[in-house]
Amino acid sequence: xxxxxxxxxxxxxIGLGAMGMSHGxxxxxxxxxxxxxxxxxxxxxxxxxxxTAEIYGPYTNENLLGQALKGRRDQVVLATxxxxxxxxGAGVWNLNSGPANIRAAVEGSLQRLGTDHIDLYYxxxxxxxxxxxxxxxxxxxxIAEGKVRHFGLSEAGPxxxxxxxxxxxxxxxxxxxxxxxxxxxxxxxxxxxxxxxxLVPFSPLGHGFLTGAVRDEAAFEEGDFRxxxxxxxxxxxxxxxxxADEVQAIAADAGATPAQIALAxxxxxxxxxxxxPGTKRVARVEENTAADSVQLTSAQLERLAGLPxxxxxxxxxxxxxxxxx
Numbered sequence: 001x002x003x004x005x006x007x008x009x010x011x012x013x014i015g016l017g018a019m020g021m022s023h024g025x026x027x028x029x030x031x032x033x034x035x036x037x038x039x040x041x042x043x044x045x046x047x048x049x050x051x052t053a054e055i056y057g058p059y060t061n062e063n064l065l066g067q068a069l070k071g072r073r074d075q076v077v078l079a080t081x082x083x084x085x086x087x088x089g090a091g092v093w094n095l096n097s098g099p100a101n102i103r104a105a106v107e108g109s110l111q112r113l114g115t116d117h118i119d120l121y122y123x124x125x126x127x128x129x130x131x132x133x134x135x136x137x138x139x140x141x142x143i144a145e146g147k148v149r150h151f152g153l154s155e156a157g158p159x160x161x162x163x164x165x166x167x168x169x170x171x172x173x174x175x176x177x178x179x180x181x182x183x184x185x186x187x188x189x190x191x192x193x194x195x196x197x198x199l200v201p202f203s204p205l206g207h208g209f210l211t212g213a214v215r216d217e218a219a220f221e222e223g224d225f226r227x228x229x230x231x232x233x234x235x236x237x238x239x240x241x242x243x244a245d246e247v248q249a250i251a252a253d254a255g256a257t258p259a260q261i262a263l264a265x266x267x268x269x270x271x272x273x274x275x276x277p278g279t280k281r282v283a284r285v286e287e288n289t290a291a292d293s294v295q296l297t298s299a300q301l302e303r304l305a306g307l308p309x310x311x312x313x314x315x316x317x318x319x320x321x322x323x324x325x
Contacts, residue, residue, distance in 0.1 A: 001046030006198025
């Protein structure tokens with residue numbers, strides 16, 4: 001495993017997204033023992049960056065990681081997120097990035113994760129009712145107290161990133177970025193590079209679509225966020241299958257798996273990018289981390305760059321309203 005810097009934070013070139021172990025995907029929460037083995041295997045393979053959030057479950061994913069990391073906390077750059085739960089009464093899926101709410105959120109996350117500090121603390125979604133300067137200032141106070149080490153943003157746009165960074169350095173921005181979701185390249189990525197901020201792509205495998213394993217839109221259980229997702233339904237699903245098929249063809253040519261090709265393409269976009277593919281299976285974490293050694297040829301990179309854009313939004317209409325691009 002190679003290591004890079006997100007700002008001044010050193011992390012493994014490939015991280016691990018833990019959400020699907022407990023939340024949002026078919027089979028989530030059905031095999032915690034395998035999920036814990038997956039975390040341990042990731043650490044054995046040199047993965048250091050592990051990502052969760054209080055909203056995953058809610059709370060159950062942080063509890064799971066707290067169990068998995070007992071005795072191994074010092075091997076991990078532990079990232080979690082706040083802002084999608086209003087601890088003042090409105091509850092889950094209600095934006096609140098006010099200072100008092102951040103205080104309540106961090107104490108709960110520290111307890112569930114079984115740690116005295118969070119290495120990278122992200123605002124999960126931009127809260128239009130709280131000036132980003134207040135949010136950044138609240139996290140800066142937690143950093144001064146030692147409860148948080150680094151400040152991050154998720155799905156934030158250029159203006160928000162600049163304003164937050166002016167209050168306290170932003171270490172990383174987490175956004176969806178993959179072969180079929182490339183919207184941040186024009187406006188967000190240049191700002192990150194100007195300011196020396198790292199990029200952490202989530203869903204780098206297109207929610208599993210780019211692996212070629214998703215062939216039937218009826219395969220998603222109730223509660224799987226892909227069920228009803230515009231890219232995974234109807235004619236959009238069938239048209240997007242051409243993207244997965246082309247990734248599969250390039251994988252066959254390169255002697256790798258489609259997942260490794262999708263990750264290798266991301267790694268080729270710069271040494272300030274650390275994707276966090278999610279999985280709850282040991283075999284998949286082994287496959288994903290091996291992408292670090294895949295070298296794509298210029299011709300293969302050109303073919304991948306020329307893939308057509310995916311058809312359909314990345315989220316439902318309600319989910320799209322939470323994004324700031």
